[in-house]
Amino acid sequence: MADLKQLYDAILNGDHKTAVAVTKQALSDGTAPMELITKYMSPAMDEVGRRFECEEYFVPELLLSGRAMKGALELLQPLLVASGAAPAGRVVIGTVKGDLHDIGKNLVASMLEGAGFEVRDLGADVSPERFVTAVREHKPDLVCLSALLTVTMPAMRDVVDALKAAGLRDRVRVLVGGAPVTSEFANEIGADAYAENAGVAVTFARRLTR
Numbered sequence: 001m002a003d004l005k006q007l008y009d010a011i012l013n014g015d016h017k018t019a020v021a022v023t024k025q026a027l028s029d030g031t032a033p034m035e036l037i038t039k040y041m042s043p044a045m046d047e048v049g050r051r052f053e054c055e056e057y058f059v060p061e062l063l064l065s066g067r068a069m070k071g072a073l074e075l076l077q078p079l080l081v082a083s084g085a086a087p088a089g090r091v092v093i094g095t096v097k098g099d100l101h102d103i104g105k106n107l108v109a110s111m112l113e114g115a116g117f118e119v120r121d122l123g124a125d126v127s128p129e130r131f132v133t134a135v136r137e138h139k140p141d142l143v144c145l146s147a148l149l150t151v152t153m154p155a156m157r158d159v160v161d162a163l164k165a166a167g168l169r170d171r172v173r174v175l176v177g178g179a180p181v182t183s184e185f186a187n188e189i190g191a192d193a194y195a196e197n198a199g200v201a202v203t204f205a206r207r208l209t210r
């Protein structure tokens with residue numbers, strides 16, 4: 001049986017090898033992927049963030065923990081993706097310009113795929129122009145924007161404005177999320193909804209594309 005506290009510790013200590021090994025063991029024990037994410041992996045990243053804020057950790061530690069988290073998450077992603085069902089809708093997703101945080105966005109993308117959405121992931125640091133081009137090309141029902149930095153939140157407004165300027169805003173719904181984002185902010189920039197986590201993002205995506 002995997003000792004799941006080791007998964008928390010491995011992510012906190014940026015130990016990629018142990019994070020991957022414990023995740024593999026936990027999956028073969030039959031532990032649910034979402035339990036690993038919500039009980040061990042996300043809390044470890046929150047603690048990393050707390051240590052960074054009080055200057056116990058610095059950027060190299062953020063990078064190592066991010067790498068360990070991604071390694072573990074990559075094993076879980078195929079299990080979050082369902083099979084067979086007809087597409088529930090089309091989604092374009094990305095982290096906005098200037099922002100390199102993609103772990104939460106990747107989780108939202110996997111959960112949307114798991115819920116049957118066809119997802120086009122543009123990656124991180126995505127300019128408003130690239131969102132507009134992707135909307136023209138892929139004709140999604142929904143555009144999903146992620147931001148983890150207070151300073152990149154205004155880039156979400158830039159995407160909404162760019163969609164308006166391109167005459168595309170009426171054709172898509174816009175869902176925003178990420179730790180500093182709020183529903184008030186979503187209203188203020190003219191987005192359709194705000195989701196606080198990946199599960200809620202799926203609920204809203206379903207609602208917005210009905």
Ligand code: B1M
Nearest residue numbers: 049066100101102103104144146149150177178179197198
């Ligand atoms: Co940075 N970073 N980081 N970082 N980093 C934070 C975000 C920070 C809160 C840490 C802190 O100070 N406590 C802080 C931001 C403060 C602020 O502006 N409010 C911060 C900072 C300051 C920085 C730098 C500026 C540091 C520096 O260079 N001095 C720099 C900026 C680089 C840039 O982007 N231009 C930086 C860099 C990095 C790394 C690259 C080293 C690395 C990211 C690696 C990667 O993503 N590939 C990193 C990391 C790992 C973090 C923390 C520790 C963890 C983020 C994470 O992956 N969490 C983070 C502290 C924290 O969040 N506690 C921190 C796990 C993930 C599952 O959660 O992404 O929140 P999260 O996603 C959640 C929800 O937010 C939501 O669903 C997910 C869970 O279900 N969600 C959505 C996210 N997107 C959504 C979209 C939706 C709906 C829900 O709909 C569309």
